[in-house]
Amino acid sequence: MEPILVKGAPGSPYTRKMVALLRYQQLPYRFLIGSHENDLGLPRPKVALLPTLYLRDERGEIEAVVDSTPLIRRLDATWPGPRSVLPPDPVVRFVDELIEDYADEWLTKAMFHYRWHGSADIDHAGNILPRWRAITASEEEIAQLRARFSRRQIDRLGVVGSNAITAPVIEESYRRFLGCLNQILSEQPFILGARPGSADLATYGQLTQLAHFDPTPRSLTLAEAPRVFAWVDVMDDLSGLDVQSEGWLARNDLARVLTPLLTEIGRTYVPVMMANARAIDQGAPQVEAVVSGAPWTQTPFPYQARCLAALRVNYARLEPQDRADLEPLLRATGCAPLFR
Numbered sequence: 001m002e003p004i005l006v007k008g009a010p011g012s013p014y015t016r017k018m019v020a021l022l023r024y025q026q027l028p029y030r031f032l033i034g035s036h037e038n039d040l041g042l043p044r045p046k047v048a049l050l051p052t053l054y055l056r057d058e059r060g061e062i063e064a065v066v067d068s069t070p071l072i073r074r075l076d077a078t079w080p081g082p083r084s085v086l087p088p089d090p091v092v093r094f095v096d097e098l099i100e101d102y103a104d105e106w107l108t109k110a111m112f113h114y115r116w117h118g119s120a121d122i123d124h125a126g127n128i129l130p131r132w133r134a135i136t137a138s139e140e141e142i143a144q145l146r147a148r149f150s151r152r153q154i155d156r157l158g159v160v161g162s163n164a165i166t167a168p169v170i171e172e173s174y175r176r177f178l179g180c181l182n183q184i185l186s187e188q189p190f191i192l193g194a195r196p197g198s199a200d201l202a203t204y205g206q207l208t209q210l211a212h213f214d215p216t217p218r219s220l221t222l223a224e225a226p227r228v229f230a231w232v233d234v235m236d237d238l239s240g241l242d243v244q245s246e247g248w249l250a251r252n253d254l255a256r257v258l259t260p261l262l263t264e265i266g267r268t269y270v271p272v273m274m275a276n277a278r279a280i281d282q283g284a285p286q287v288e289a290v291v292s293g294a295p296w297t298q299t300p301f302p303y304q305a306r307c308l309a310a311l312r313v314n315y316a317r318l319e320p321q322d323r324a325d326l327e328p329l330l331r332a333t334g335c336a337p338l339f340r
Helices: 013-024 070-077 090-117 119-133 139-155 167-185 198-210 213-223 226-235 251-267 267-284 302-316 320-333
Strands: 004-008 029-034 050-055 064-065 287-291 294-298
Touching: 004 013, 013 029, 013 070, 013 090, 013 139, 013 198, 013 226, 029 119, 050 070, 050 198, 050 287, 064 267, 070 198, 070 267, 090 119, 090 198, 090 251, 090 267, 090 302, 090 320, 119 139, 119 198, 119 213, 167 294, 198 213, 198 226, 251 267, 251 287, 251 294, 251 320, 267 287, 267 302
Parallel strands: 004 029
Antiparallel strands: 004 050, 050 064, 287 294
16 A cells, blocks of 8 residues: 655644544554655645645545545545544444544634634644754744744634633633533543544644644643643554444433533534534625633634534434434533534
């Protein structure tokens, strides 16, 4: 099997998500840092996002593919095996997908907020991130890269949802999330049981930045949830994990283990995703929501509306009995409104 080429960066949570997947599934890969497309004769993706994976299409030609969630499904279908990160039970799989999207689309708000909101974190990111792509650059070159990159990222805070109104909502939510994940990890090594799912990979990706890189959330994680900090190190390379086919939670155990985390999802991610979708549908200039009794406002984010639409399609595809088994958990945790 030829290695999968992966273009990414250590500071990209979605890059870390996909590289951890490749390690866990024991798939050979080559990690590219910087712009190597021209040197290697590789195609460019339609949208320049990290990570970019270079995979062969149905004609055997290399194509540049982005977007981690569908990429995980594509890799799983192309190389099926005992190390799948997609639970076989449709109810457990759907919950795994919901938590994955929460990590990708809500926890990333905390990641982006902490990195580009406070001066200490801005300085840290500005000093390190440019050097990952230009390790031999002079200090003058780094200063230019730092100024340009930092300004571009800070200007995107409004799209992500970080502003003076939402800052306390984001920070309180991250602390509650740490408590939820810490409780799960005190009982089992992964979110869905004794083996990692796509939810673990997405959560890990965001935490490589929140818990391990950016100074403010790193200090908070170490102080309040050292177990979570350690879990990120464990997740980094699961190539040697002994995987048991029965390692997934049973659907009847989901409520017992995951109710606090799903309740946090229902409290934060659900109202914002719904309000964003409404704003996109109505052509409204602002997203307006209430999260934990506090106001939320941000610029509409079309990609997140597409994420919600995909979740709703997958929910509708569940068999009637599977939806009946899932519905009480969704109602009890405040997640049901997403699918009405």
